[in-house]
Amino acid sequence: MPVRYVIRLPEPAAARGSEPSLSFTANGYEAFAEQLQDALRSPALFERWRQMQPEPDEVDPALGATDPQATVEGRREDMSVYLTATTSLPGEILRHRLRLLAGSRWELRDVR
Template structure:
């Protein structure tokens, strides 16, 4: 079952995770949407993060869930960016990926059935 998540990046320049190798690098709404979509459709971001952990084999494998059909649309309004994500990814996985990508520079505004 797909869920629609409404996310906001209040200040796009500050929407960066604490580890630059895992963080957003985008500067446009389309770029943020593309990078988030890739982080949900594939396990590349998760695997890079996992390899950085002290004991990668102990990492909860459920955090590596992917959704090849995930879609993300982005719109920019001045400095803030709104992202609308449609995916079957569990909320805990989405929150983990967003913390890697954006650190604390994001907000979950709403969640609805897709």
């Protein structure tokens, strides 16, 4: 059953993870939504991260789960970007992908 997550990027320009090759490159809300949606639908971001680990083969493969039906919509409100992600992936996986993409520069505002 899909869950709807509302994520706020209070400072979109600062919403970058610690590893530039894994981080958001987006500037506008539509690009942020597109990049997060791709990170949920495709294993590419997870695989790049996994290969950077000291023992890639020891990484729990469950963290690489994807949801080909995931959708993410973005909007700009005041100076923030809001992303509404609808996915069947567990919250742990969503949070992991967001930490890779945005570091700690995001807030989970609502879950339904």
